[in-house]
Amino acid sequence: MEHGKDYLVDISYVRSKEELHRLLKKALGLPDYYGMNLDALYDLLSEYRAMLTVTGQDEAAANVPELTDYLEALDRVCLDAEMHYEIESGKDENVPEEPEAEEAPEAAQEEEPKKEKVSVFFYCMRPYDMLPIAERYAAEHDIRMGWTTGYPATDGVDLAAGYDAVCVTPSDMGAEMLQAFADRGVKYISCNSIGYDHVDLEMAKELGMRVSNVAYPPSGVANYAIMLMMMCQRRIMQIMGRAGVQDFSLEGKIGKDISFSTVGVIGTGKIGGTVIRHLSGFGCRILCYDPYRNEEAAQYAEYTDLDTLFKESDIITLHTNATEENHHLLNAEAFAKMKKGVVIINTARGKLIDTDALISAIESGKVGAAALDVLEVEDGLYYANLEGKPIANRGMAVLRSFPNVIMSPHTAFYTEQAVRYMTEGCLAGPLAFAEGRDAEHTVL
Numbered sequence: 001m002e003h004g005k006d007y008l009v010d011i012s013y014v015r016s017k018e019e020l021h022r023l024l025k026k027a028l029g030l031p032d033y034y035g036m037n038l039d040a041l042y043d044l045l046s047e048y049r050a051m052l053t054v055t056g057q058d059e060a061a062a063n064v065p066e067l068t069d070y071l072e073a074l075d076r077v078c079l080d081a082e083m084h085y086e087i088e089s090g091k092d093e094n095v096p097e098e099p100e101a102e103e104a105p106e107a108a109q110e111e112e113p114k115k116e117k118v119s120v121f122f123y124c125m126r127p128y129d130m131l132p133i134a135e136r137y138a139a140e141h142d143i144r145m146g147w148t149t150g151y152p153a154t155d156g157v158d159l160a161a162g163y164d165a166v167c168v169t170p171s172d173m174g175a176e177m178l179q180a181f182a183d184r185g186v187k188y189i190s191c192n193s194i195g196y197d198h199v200d201l202e203m204a205k206e207l208g209m210r211v212s213n214v215a216y217p218p219s220g221v222a223n224y225a226i227m228l229m230m231m232c233q234r235r236i237m238q239i240m241g242r243a244g245v246q247d248f249s250l251e252g253k254i255g256k257d258i259s260f261s262t263v264g265v266i267g268t269g270k271i272g273g274t275v276i277r278h279l280s281g282f283g284c285r286i287l288c289y290d291p292y293r294n295e296e297a298a299q300y301a302e303y304t305d306l307d308t309l310f311k312e313s314d315i316i317t318l319h320t321n322a323t324e325e326n327h328h329l330l331n332a333e334a335f336a337k338m339k340k341g342v343v344i345i346n347t348a349r350g351k352l353i354d355t356d357a358l359i360s361a362i363e364s365g366k367v368g369a370a371a372l373d374v375l376e377v378e379d380g381l382y383y384a385n386l387e388g389k390p391i392a393n394r395g396m397a398v399l400r401s402f403p404n405v406i407m408s409p410h411t412a413f414y415t416e417q418a419v420r421y422m423t424e425g426c427l428a429g430p431l432a433f434a435e436g437r438d439a440e441h442t443v444l
């Protein structure tokens with residue numbers, strides 16, 4: 001790995017943002033498939049402790065006025081990276097000395113390169129969070145790694161040629177795609193998700209491919225659900241919104257204390273069970289429903305039938321997987337059975353709620369507040385940056401217009417801990433297969 005490399009890039013003749021990206025990529029010696037944005041650039045400069053000096057910014061901005069904002073951001077990235085460089089050079093007294101291993105003696109540097117144990121190509125790599133974790137794990141376990149930010153369908157299967165495994169986030173992994181990967185020598189499919197229903201397992205079996213998925217602790221989603229409950233009950237969006245315009249008056253901000261509430265938990269699997277255990281610390285009454293009893297949950301919550309849960313809960317939180325049977329589990333009939341002003345939390349799956357029925361229940365005041373991390377139709381929305389674009393999703397538009405609805409873009413899982421588990425798991429699966437073991441999360 002190179003340390004302290006200097007890059008000098010003259011951008012004075014750049015005429016567009018795309019051209020700027022191409023130039024930076026070329027100057028930094030990045031392959032074509034390297035996704036380029038400011039986060040990626042920052043990671044790169046930090047990782048390689050590199051200095052990027054950009055000249056000709058004024059000329060570029062004069063040529064293309066829209067570049068001004070981007071160039072300002074680029075300046076900040078360079079500044080941050082420079083600070084990082086100084087820290088790594090030991091100029092910052094608050095930072096401990098580099099560990100000795102970094103200063104490898106010459107003899108060690110001349111050692112034979114270690115043989116790779118397995119090679120993995122990542123699709124949908126996120127340079128701003130997954131990449132540093134993956135690179136560290138790959139280096140520690142002698143794994144050769146390649147990556148792109150796009151999907152197999154957009155960036156092509158050829159990128160994975162010569163790799164033992166591909167890592168994919170949920171996207172088309174049907175028979176044709178698997179065959180295309182197999183034709184290029186890929187033997188293992190590593191799912192960067194808990195779900196693997198997008199992979200044609202029959203075909204994978206026929207091709208002799210092995211498949212692994214990942215897991216991460218349920219506490220991240222569980223705690224997010226509890227946070228949403230309290231955000232709704234304490235009207236925090238209204239409090240913060242009004243504080244933003246210096247309205248510090250109390251009227252209309254009164255909340256409800258979760259400790260005096262009855263919380264109904266539907267689905268007592270890994271996440272629902274954790275919600276119940278964590279909620280027990282708040283001293284609230286907890287009701288729960290699941291066709292399968294979870295003995296640990298039963299220590300803290302009362303199992304009951306669905307109608308009783310609907311009738312007696314102040315807050316209802318969904319933690320079931322989505323099946324044909326529970327499609328629109330919360331529909332007009334279900335809302336009719338609930339308490340007036342009930343709070344609805346959904347961090348599970350959008351299809352569990354009939355969006356139109358929820359809208360009517362909010363309009364009538366039956367539902368007092370809702371917090372939705374998932375939507376009935378969220379394909380193409382989450383996780384895209386659609387800033388400034390019209391969104392063709394009327395259900396979402398109406399829900400967003402309500403002051404008592406909180407929506408987040410399927411981010412309940414998104415913690416540093418979960419990303420580490422998922423990213424390392426993507427590499428650990430193929431590594432286990434290559435070593436003739438089952439992976440910790442073997443699908444096939």
Ligand SMILES: NC(=O)c1ccc[n+]([C@@H]2O[C@H](COP(=O)([O-])OP(=O)(O)OC[C@H]3O[C@@H](n4cnc5c(N)ncnc54)[C@H](O)[C@@H]3O)[C@@H](O)[C@H]2O)c1
Binds near residue numbers: 410411412
């Ligand atoms: N928002 C996010 O970022 C995020 C992240 C991870 C998981 N999830 C979702 O959270 C949900 C729960 O995940 P988990 O890991 O706890 O799953 P799990 O399989 O451990 O638990 C699901 C539970 O739901 C129960 N169930 C199924 N149908 C039911 C019904 N009709 N009524 C009551 N219970 C029913 C099952 O018996 C099971 O106990 C899933 O829908 C999952 O997709 C969301």
